[in-house]
Amino acid sequence: MRERLARVTLMRLAEPGDAVMGRLVASCGPEAAVEQVRRRVLDLEFVRWFASTRRGRPAEGTGEADARLDRILAAWAARLEAADPAGDLAAGERAGARLVVPGEPEWPTQLDDLLDSRPHALWLHGQANLRFACIRSVAIVGSRAATPYGAHVAAEFGAGLSERGHGVVSGGAYGVDGAAHRGALAGGTPTVAVLACGTDVSYPSAHHDLFEVVRARGLLVSESPMGVRPTRPRFLVRNRIIAALARGTVVIEAAVRSGALNTAGHAVALNRILAAVPGPVTSDTSTGCHRLIRQGAATCVTTPAEMAELVGAIGSDLAxxxxxxxxxxxxxAPEVRRVLEAVPARAGAGPAVIAVEAGVDLETVLSCLGGLAAAGYVEKTSRGWRLCPEKPSSG
Amino acid sequence: MRERLARVTLMRLAEPGDAVMGRLVASCGPEAAVEQVRRRVLDLEFVRWFASTRRGRPAEGTGEADARLDRILAAWAARLEAADPAGDLAAGERAGARLVVPGEPEWPTQLDDLLDSRPHALWLHGQANLRFACIRSVAIVGSRAATPYGAHVAAEFGAGLSERGHGVVSGGAYGVDGAAHRGALAGGTPTVAVLACGTDVSYPSAHHDLFEVVRARGLLVSESPMGVRPTRPRFLVRNRIIAALARGTVVIEAAVRSGALNTAGHAVALNRILAAVPGPVTSDTSTGCHRLIRQGAATCVTTPAEMAELVGAIGSDLAxxxxxxxxxxxxxAPEVRRVLEAVPARAGAGPAVIAVEAGVDLETVLSCLGGLAAAGYVEKTSRGWRLCPEKPSSG
Known part of the structure; x- marks a missing residue:
């Protein structure tokens, strides 16, 4: 219970995906991490590690790194003072959500691939079991501003993958996310919406009813406590969870600047399968998909069956x-076809003329014409051989 | 002159692309080949070669191969009797076309890659020089039944490649072929239409005016004499010339059964560059393109610039x-952005609240707010800091 309380505290204390905090928790456990922030004193070993990494700051000296860590610690401490973990737990329970932490049966161990940016815990709200829903699952991501084409394809992929027994993982946004969930709900396997806000917040508000259905037949997932509103950076940080939960990610529509490409980047970094659906080259919303295919980062897929083949077991799931x-x-036979091509459509022709036209000898022509007549392709008239009118003569 | 007459005879005598005749011509020259057919006696060495290859008939004995060659020879001889090479030459001149044969200055030597199926000669009709027009050229191929999307993209590729100094090579059909030529004519470099009929035959007839413009500013090309109508097999055989003339081929739209995929196969067999333009996965006319991309046979291209980069010189022509x-x-900076995200839109907030929300220390918040205010992102009101209304707050 103390660990769960510490993890709920950490959800308030650090930004989602904060790898510095992730490292601290990994090194000493969640309870000690909270305690160190409370006392405003970090383990000397951790302080040394921080100075040694100089994340992106190779020219930084140890003194400057220490000062930077002090500022980070001050920010954590300020948030700790404002935190109310018991209240957060109670609010979650009131809302009908449940907390899962690493090591519990429902925790999806594939999230451990995120290393120091692994979520401290997840709030889940819905009937499905997160671990089971994601064992065999595909993330469907794409543009919020999807075209009707993108929304159609997302729904087809959601339904088609669901019908094949793949769970669907996506965000909660307009466009591709929403269409993928709606398709998956039609297909039957649980759909999982990973939100950048609390699971009790309907963002966008027009998805209130969709989220209700997902709670009933799938799962809402968040690393934020109840009531937390989404911010732009949190959408991007959230994407790592979508990519990590699923075996593979398929990008349906994505402009060159798109959060879906951020998810695609996470999928590549996590060694997950990445696929993209092509679209009209005249559509800006497919530019990101085509770039991924051209770069060789993503496999080109055109049907749910092809995506299922990619993430499925070797030897089964073939599209x-x-x-x-x-x-x-x-x-x-090729020779018969050449004779057929040489037979005129209206005015008849004799076998010798047909032989010259077709470039085969007379004997072969006579034998082919007999077979073609028996099959109803040609007929003999008083003016010679011609095509039967009712048979297709061009295709 | 005698060689030209012999080659004009060969255009009547054998089907276009007949590799058996091509081998005979390669072994003894065009005049001797015609003479052997006239005498109905083939060189013993050639007869032995024919028996030894057993093209696709591994179980065939020498006697059966000889009998088959006899039938082929009989068909050639029958066509020879009907041939009128001097009349064909005169008809071509009357029509305003010109004959080019291997070894002449205008002969494009890249056709030699076709080996035994190289055309015996070509009829050209138009102002452009075939050799020069194809030195730097792209074949644009695709469905006759192109969608408006395919026709638009074909015209864009025709124009865009032409503007970049690439000649355009295509057939003369409706759909992608016609659109590619129209685009290329707008671009300025010569466009080359390789026909499956004589260069004086307008097939399809609705392309009569287009062919007139191509004659005036580009080139019509055919391995068939004047007046010859196209047949289905000849369209396929013609495709090898399109693929061989150009440095690379791009497939714009192609259903799974499409002549364009036949051209693509020739391009691969000839070690030419092959590219395909993706389209909506909901469109049957893009299925062939997507299959080529998925198989790795074709590179995915989305703009004329990307195609020009593929066929262009290394280091230049970069898209x-x-x-x-x-x-x-x-x-x-990331820290400044986090502070900006934490500033409320309407009701103001104090720096301490913003610091907790952003997860950065107070000192940093104060410094960031000063900079953001100077840049016009935020403003200080009596109720605290808030976003300036006129700045975009979501994107």
Whole structure:
């Protein structure tokens, strides 16, 4: 219980994805981490580690690093004073949500791949089991400002992957996120919406009803306490959870500046499978997808079956190759086809003329014409051989 | 002159792309090849070669191969009797076309890559020089039944490649072919239409006017004599010339069954560059393009500049990376941005509240707020700091 309380405190104390705090928790545990912030004294070993990493600041001296850590500690401490973990736990319970922390049965261990930026805990609200829902799952991400095309494809992928037994993971935004959840709800396997706000906050507010259905038949997930509103940086930080939960991520529509490309970057960094759906080259919302395909970062997928094949088990989940219709004409031998091509449509022609036109000898022509007549392709008239009018003569 | 006459005879005598005849011509020259067909006696060495290859018939014995060659020879001989090479030459001159044969200055030597299926000669009709027009050229191919999207993209590629100094090579069909030529004519470099019929035949007839413009400012090309109508197999055989003339081929729209995929196969077999333009996954006419991209056979290209980069010289012709707009907010340091995110839009907030919300220390908040106020992002009111209403607060 004390660990859960400490983790709820950490959700308030550090920004989501704060890897410095993540490192502190990894080194001494959540309770000691909170205690060190409360006493405003960090372990000497941790202070040395911080100075040694100089994250992105190679020219920084030890004194400057210490000063920077002091400022970080002051910010943590200020937030700790404002924190009310018991109140947060009670608010979550009142809202009907549940807290899961690392090590508990419902905790999805694939989040451990996030290392120091692993969430301290997650608030879940919904009927589905997070761990089971994500064992075999695909993240469907894309533009909030999806075109009707993007929304259609997202819904098709949501439904098609769900029907194949893949859980769907996405955010809670307009456009691709919403369409993916709606498709997944139609398909039957649980859909998981990872939010950048509290699970009790309907953002965007027009998704209030959608979130209600997801709670009933899937799961809302957040690393923020109840009541927390989303901010722009938190949307980006949230994306790491979406990428980490799923086996693979598919980008449906994404402009060159798009949060979906941020999720794609997390998927690559986490060694997850990345795919992108192409679209019209005239559409700005597909530019990001095409760039991922051109760079070789993402596999081009066009159907839910192809995505299922990518994330599925080797040897099963194979997508069918697209094939066109087989026309009766296709079954003819090449020589027979050449003779058929040489038979005129209206005015008839004799076998010798047809032989010259087709470039085959007379004997072959006579034999082919007999077979073609029996199959109803050609007919013999008083003016020679011609095509039967009712058979297709061009295709 | 005797060689030209022999090659004009060969254009009648064998089907275009007939590799058996191509081998005969390669082994003894065009005049001797015609003479052997006239005498109905083939060189023993050639007969032995034919029996040894057993093209696609590994179980065939020498006797059966000889019988098959006899039938081929009979078909050639029958066509030879019907041929009138002097008349064909005169008809071409009357139509305003010119004959080019291998070894002449205008002959594009890249056609030699076709080996035994190299055309015996080509009829050209138009102002452009075939060799020069194709030195730096791209083949634009795709569906006859192009969607408005495909026609638009084909015209954009035709114009964009032409403006970059690349000749455009295509067929003469409706859809992508026609749109590519129209685009190329707008761009300025010669456009080359390779036809499956004689250069004096307007097929399809609605392209009569387009072909007139191509004759005036580009080139019509055919391996068939004047007056010859196209047949279905000849369209496919013609595609090898399109693929061989150009440095690279781009498929704009192609269903799973499409002549454009046949051209793509020739491009791969000839070690030419192959690219495909993606489209909506909901459109059957883009299925072939997506399959080529998924198979790794074609590079995904979305703009004429990207195609020019593929076929262009190394180090020049680089396509720009697609980039989104840079917003003023992007230039802010991460810490400053976090403070800006924590400033409320309407009701003001004090620096301490903003510090807790942003997760940075008070001193940093005060310094950031000063800079943000100077840049016009935030303002200080009697109730604390808030965002300036006229600045964008979400993006």
């Amino acid at each position: 069918p190759e697209p094939r066109g219709p087989v026309l009766p004409r296709d079954r003819l | 720009p990376e697609p980039r989104g707009p840079v917003l003023p907010r992007d230039r802010l």
